[in-house]
Amino acid sequence: MSPMEPIEVIDSHTEGEPTRVVLNGWPEPAGSTMAERRDFMKREQDHLRRGVVNEPRGHDAVVGALLTAPERVEAVAGVVFFNDVGYLGMCGHGLIGVVRTLHHLGRVQPGHLELDTPVGPVSAELSPDGAVTIRNVASRLHRANVTVTVPELGEVTGDVAWGGNWFFLTELPGVSLELAHRGELLRLTMLIRDALDANGVTGSDGEWIDHVELFGAPTRSDADSRNFVLCPGTAYDRSPCGTGTSAKMAALHGKGHLAIGQRWHQESIVGSMFTGWLELAGDALIPHIQGAAYITGRATLLFDRNDPFRFGLS
Secondary structure, three states: OOEOOOEEEEEEEEOOEEEEEEEEOOOOOOOOOHHHHHHHHHHHOHHHHHHHHOOOOOOOOOEEEEEEOOOOOOOOEEEEEEOOOOEEOOOHHHHHHHHHHHHHOOOOOOEEEEEEEOOEEEEEEEOOOOOEEEEOOOEEEEEEEEEEEEOOOEEEEEEEEEOOOEEEEEOOOOOOOOHHHHHHHHHHHHHHHHHHHHOOOOOHHHOOOOEEEEEEOOOOOOOOEEEEEEOOOOOEOOOOOHHHHHHHHHHHHHOOOOOOOOOEEEEOOOOOEEEEEEEEEOOEEEEEEEEOEEEEEEEEEOOEOOOOOOOOOO
């Protein structure tokens, strides 16, 4: 056995969706901004991304979070989120997991804290009972009522919105949002994402829409809606999706269906829930997302140089 330098991680889940926070062993990425550090990771350290979250050490639902030095003096840390296929601008469930992990390590106490991400500064409020409320990057409805022809489904109409990642938000009449049907839901949402790409439907500046979010009636009496979220690649979000809930609230507000400060209760495909609301800061819509995360483990990942899959199955 000839292991390379180990990588230490802490695992958690936020309303069912896993987060793996890298504590040490991953060399600090170069760059003065979080966006530059993310780009450096893409160019020079992508083998570490694959090794940390992909099989055989992880699986397609794991979202990784690399803690770095902060960009701003008032921030407690910088964070770059990544998954089995690449990098995320922001990650709502992941940020809640990061806050709980920092608290578990004794690095933060209940109260307000600032963090830096590649798409901008964010903040969080950690309650004494463990609940975390994040203040996300500004979100917006980019295009409303976009219609695209999808194989097997015909014409599908939805909204393109930004919540820290790009989303296509839609409902499919007659399609049941049940966990037991997740295989079919994955297939249908991938058909929609492929159709968006084939028809040139993008976010601003031609950015790829890598998340598709389906909505339907909730199963909980305290929820407003239930969702199924296709993440980049072929994974689905077990949580209600923090950036997806942000995008949904921005779309609702843009269409006159959600007032500033009005609570929106988003149920996930597994029955967990986020509570969200919008704040108006100048002309910007700032989403707040509240949920809970739980520490599930701490591990030291070892990378045997003789292991043909030491950097993951990609």
